[in-house]
Amino acid sequence: MSEATAGQRLTVRRNFEPGTPGARIIEWTRRNLFGSALNTLLTILVLALAALILPPLIRWGVTQATLHGTTRADCTGDGACWTFIRVRLPLFFYGRYPPSDYWRVDLVAILLVACCVPVLRERMTHRWLWVILLLTLFPALAAVLLWGGIFGLDYVDTTLWGGLMLDFIVAFVTVAGSLPLGILLALGRRSQLPIVRTLSMGYIELWRGVPLLTVLFISAVLVPLFLPQGVSVDRLLRAMAALVLFNAAYMAEVVRGGLQGVDHGQEEAAHTLGLHWWHVQAFVVLPQALRIAVPGIINTVVDLFKDTTLVTIIGLFDLLGAVEQALKDPAWLGFAKEGYAFAALIFFVCCYAMSAYGRSMERRLSRDQ
Amino acid sequence: MLRLCIAVLGALLIVAPARAQTEVKSPTLDAVKKRGELICGIDTGIPGYAYQDSKGEWQGLDIAYCRAIADAIFGSPAKVKYIGVTSKVRFSVLQSGEIDVLIRDSEHTFIRNTQLGLDEPADNFYTAQTFMVRKSLGVAHTKDLNGATICLLTGTTLETNIADYNRANNIKINTLLFDKPEEAFAAADAGRCDGYTDDGGSVAAARSTMKQPGDWMFLPETIGGLQPLGSFTRMGDEAWTRLVKWVHYAMVAGEVFGVGKANIEQVKASTNDPDTRRLLGLEGDFGKLLGVDNNWGYRIIKDIGNYGEVYDATFGDKGGLGLPRGMNNLYSKGGLMFTPSWH
Numbered sequence: 269m270s271e272a273t274a275g276q277r278l279t280v281r282r283n284f285e286p287g288t289p290g291a292r293i294i295e296w297t298r299r300n301l302f303g304s305a306l307n308t309l310l311t312i313l314v315l316a317l318a319a320l321i322l323p324p325l326i327r328w329g330v331t332q333a334t335l336h337g338t339t340r341a342d343c344t345g346d347g348a349c350w351t352f353i354r355v356r357l358p359l360f361f362y363g364r365y366p367p368s369d370y371w372r373v374d375l376v377a378i379l380l381v382a383c384c385v386p387v388l389r390e391r392m393t394h395r396w397l398w399v400i401l402l403l404t405l406f407p408a409l410a411a412v413l414l415w416g417g418i419f420g421l422d423y424v425d426t427t428l429w430g431g432l433m434l435d436f437i438v439a440f441v442t443v444a445g446s447l448p449l450g451i452l453l454a455l456g457r458r459s460q461l462p463i464v465r466t467l468s469m470g471y472i473e474l475w476r477g478v479p480l481l482t483v484l485f486i487s488a489v490l491v492p493l494f495l496p497q498g499v500s501v502d503r504l505l506r507a508m509a510a511l512v513l514f515n516a517a518y519m520a521e522v523v524r525g526g527l528q529g530v531d532h533g534q535e536e537a538a539h540t541l542g543l544h545w546w547h548v549q550a551f552v553v554l555p556q557a558l559r560i561a562v563p564g565i566i567n568t569v570v571d572l573f574k575d576t577t578l579v580t581i582i583g584l585f586d587l588l589g590a591v592e593q594a595l596k597d598p599a600w601l602g603f604a605k606e607g608y609a610f611a612a613l614i615f616f617v618c619c620y621a622m623s624a625y626g627r628s629m630e631r632r633l634s635r636d637q
Numbered sequence: 638m639l640r641l642c643i644a645v646l647g648a649l650l651i652v653a654p655a656r657a658q659t660e661v662k663s664p665t666l667d668a669v670k671k672r673g674e675l676i677c678g679i680d681t682g683i684p685g686y687a688y689q690d691s692k693g694e695w696q697g698l699d700i701a702y703c704r705a706i707a708d709a710i711f712g713s714p715a716k717v718k719y720i721g722v723t724s725k726v727r728f729s730v731l732q733s734g735e736i737d738v739l740i741r742d743s744e745h746t747f748i749r750n751t752q753l754g755l756d757e758p759a760d761n762f763y764t765a766q767t768f769m770v771r772k773s774l775g776v777a778h779t780k781d782l783n784g785a786t787i788c789l790l791t792g793t794t795l796e797t798n799i800a801d802y803n804r805a806n807n808i809k810i811n812t813l814l815f816d817k818p819e820e821a822f823a824a825a826d827a828g829r830c831d832g833y834t835d836d837g838g839s840v841a842a843a844r845s846t847m848k849q850p851g852d853w854m855f856l857p858e859t860i861g862g863l864q865p866l867g868s869f870t871r872m873g874d875e876a877w878t879r880l881v882k883w884v885h886y887a888m889v890a891g892e893v894f895g896v897g898k899a900n901i902e903q904v905k906a907s908t909n910d911p912d913t914r915r916l917l918g919l920e921g922d923f924g925k926l927l928g929v930d931n932n933w934g935y936r937i938i939k940d941i942g943n944y945g946e947v948y949d950a951t952f953g954d955k956g957g958l959g960l961p962r963g964m965n966n967l968y969s970k971g972g973l974m975f976t977p978s979w980h
Contacts, residue, residue, distance in 0.1 A: 485726065595682070601684060
């Protein structure tokens with residue numbers, strides 16, 4: 269609809285007589301919501317639906333909801349029992365991480381934001397420096413802080429990690445691992461060398477042909493069977509490795525789409541300048557290809573962020589797992605609605621933030637071109 | 638000198654077989670001791686058996702068993718690493734050696750014992766299809782449910798059990814089917830049906846979600862077959878299986894002998910009962926024969942409690958589920974829980 273009306277809006281603006289703000293709103297409403305008989309009908313239908321749904325929803329979620337107290341008995345109203353969420357909030361964010369060590373997780377979150385802001389900001393000088401920092405120093409620091417066991421920090425086993433923190437860790441590792449691997453695979457698939465090309469294609473087709481659930485099950489169940497007796501790899505690491513390998517195939521295809529969008533002449537021109545193949549790819553082709561691939565990459569990232577909830581099926585408790593776990597506590601049985609509404613809200617906020625950033629980046633890139 | 642040597646050798650020869658019998662050889666137990674913690678495979682969340690309280694601590698009947706085994710080995714119930722396993726992967730995870738023992742409300746069956754090659758050391762919970770009805774219905778027994786409507790989950794043996802029961806007793810119990818437990822709970826609470834049925838533990842969980850749990854009661858009879866739930870170990874490590882088995886019997890024995898968390902010090906100081914003395918490590922080498930120290934039984938009762946206490950704290954009134962003991966009562970009170978002799 270936005271594209272369809274974009275043209276209209278241009279003509280509207282041209283003919284528009286600037287009036288008072290009130291008149292402008294009425295004019296906008298008339299044109300956009302009641303422009304035609306169909307639009308009028310749709311507007312009325314949507315309003316009717318909202319009138320039907322919103323009041324009970326607000327009554328349930330806000331006016332008759334309970335937030336205070338610490339036990340189930342405090343939830344006396346007819347509405348939602350947000351007490352349930354409030355009491356369990358630390359579990360939803362940190363999982364079973366020891367409460368006295370929450371500061372370690374907080375510190376990692378601050379470091380992540382501190383590293384991400386320069387990477388994501390517009391017109392940052394030395395952006396590549398920050399990217400390298402985000403991909404090397406930050407993971408090392410985060411691993412030390414979260415795991416502990418050295419520098420006087422207590423060791424915290426990964427079975428205690430959970431909640432939203434686990435979603436972010438898994439998502440970060442998956443993106444940081446699968447994007448570089450995906451770029452290599454995409455380049456490999458376009459390579460002139462038959463072995464490299466066949467291997468890359470085989471890899472991509474193999475991983476794309478297997479459902480993610482199967483891959484996770486294999487990582488959780490079959491891999492330990494193949495390992496020699498006494499050797500065990502942490503199941504979180506196994507799950508993350510599986511997600512990286514799986515998503516790399518999708519990233520590769522997204523990046524390949526970008527690569528195909530770069531005019532062939534660019535590459536040939538760079539070759540005639542005498543640049544080495546790697547230099548051609550790194551300095552001429554990839555910067556342009558990635559720019560084209562940004563919407564697809566963001567799409568994949570949002571997708572894999574939501575996929576991190578699948579780790580619950582192999583016994584790791586991410587945010588959704590922690591919520592489902594909370595529903596099983598006999599002291600708090602029967603608050604499924606509140607639990608799922610909370611999880612949905614958190615995931616929506618995270619995913620919306622990502623796609624909003626993606627859109628602003630696309631706008632910026634198309635403006636730059 | 639020669640005579641002394643022969644005497645020593647002779648003594649060694651006599652002692653050696655006896656020692657060989659007391660030496661406990663268990664790769665799993667050795668690995669657990671070396672690691673310094675027990676890895677326990679548990680349910681990813683189910684009321685009564687295994688769930689996290691609002692502090693994130695694991696609670697439940699199965700959890701109590703994990704803690705008891707760790708307590709027997711290390712003297713500390715906290716030395717357990719819990720791995721949540723779903724019903725699909727539970728046995729493969731045990732077979733792969735990723736967990737030491739599986740205690741996950743899993744039914745002991747023939748195929749699991751034979752084809753899957755797993756040992757089934759001890760049943761820790763007996764369950765069967767149970768009914769919960771509104772008190773206002775005025776029904777005291779399952780056969781009186783003629784004409785009543787029962788909410789239940791679809792796609793299980795619950796439906797066929799009811800159909801069979803109807804046919805056998807020539808009555809008509811109506812059913813209202815649901816896909817998700819939450820929906821079925823809500824329908825029962827809203828009065829769309831007179832009762833709810835599932836296995837005992839789940840019905841107890843359902844009751845606690847009702848607006849007025851006190852308005853609902855459990856019927857004493859169960860229908861369908863008995864489901865014995867309990868622990869699983871890998872086959873081929875008898876010593877480990879034995880330890881898991883006797884940890885369960887120690888908890889039941891505590892209740893049979895009248896020893897619990899509350900009175901353990903008093904009983905330990907004054908008891909003359911030989912069985913109790915052996916359980917508490919005052920006599921005999923009952924711990925050493927299992928590969929742990931002799932105070933294991935005392936520690937389990939003191940830190941975890943006897944079976945009855947654990948049941949009360951998880952499924953009973955203290956656990957908030959209010960499920961009557963029923964089959965899980967002691968043999969002397971009409972249940973199925975017993976302990977082999979302690980000698």
